Amino acid sequence: MVAIDEGEESIYALTWCLKNLVFQNSKDHLILLYVKPPRVVYSAFDGTGYLFSSDITATMEKYSQQVADCVLEKAKIVCNDVQNVETRIENGDPRDVICQAVQKMGVDILVMGSHGYGVIKRAFLGSVSNHCAQNVKCPVLIVKKPKSTTGGDD
């Protein structure tokens, strides 16, 4: 299972694992999981304590679904050569949702970027990869995107 978000790092993590992990037989199944963070995270952006109208909520919900679809479409393109790719969209706190999905689906390995779910969201959600590494029972691969992919050094 690869946890995908809108950041480049999770696509890098996906590419890395396709290149470096052994797919042992054709029945191996790759699950791309995208988690839509809970609505409270959007509300928190506002910071004023006002409740959004149902119109705004609905628009955000639609937007969030489009982001999810687009991100997973992009990830599927990367998985071009893999036979069995399944995409899943779940709602909730990524930390809990990912850990629950891993357990429920008997995942062999969880792959994720280290800095997923954006700077602002992380301030609310805490480090997702850190939490998952500590809580899931299967092996966890945390992939970081090198900062110097284009030759720059940092």
Add this chain to the structure above:
Amino acid sequence: MVAIDEGEESIYALTWCLKNLVFQNSKDHLILLYVKPPRVVYSAFDGTGYLFSSDITATMEKYSQQVADCVLEKAKIVCNDVQNVETRIENGDPRDVICQAVQKMGVDILVMGSHGYGVIKRAFLGSVSNHCAQNVKCPVLIVKKPKSTTGGDD
């Protein structure tokens, strides 16, 4: 690079990565790193604040070297099929030593068990895998040994 300690979990992690990671060409190099924790950790076992005599320190140092040799010998047996295996013994806080070694040697992936370095040592050293996952720049694979490998539960 696989960080090896005296626990079964790091041997499990090694076995797992040999089975599931692609060794891309015969030049791929597997480094088994064992870190001897600093002497202060042994002293801390005492808990009374007494300094050990140099005799005791020397005996402990010898013992610690024997453990390191034995653990790495065991790990090498597991790597039977791999051509280029290098073993290294370093001294210091495993968290720092592992991170430094990864950077210095340009490691492609760091593999480690999640609960290494023993319960007591961890109380002093904190979680090694957690620290490394956050601080090294290469991908980190954290492998947990399933509790029910022999049918027993927990």
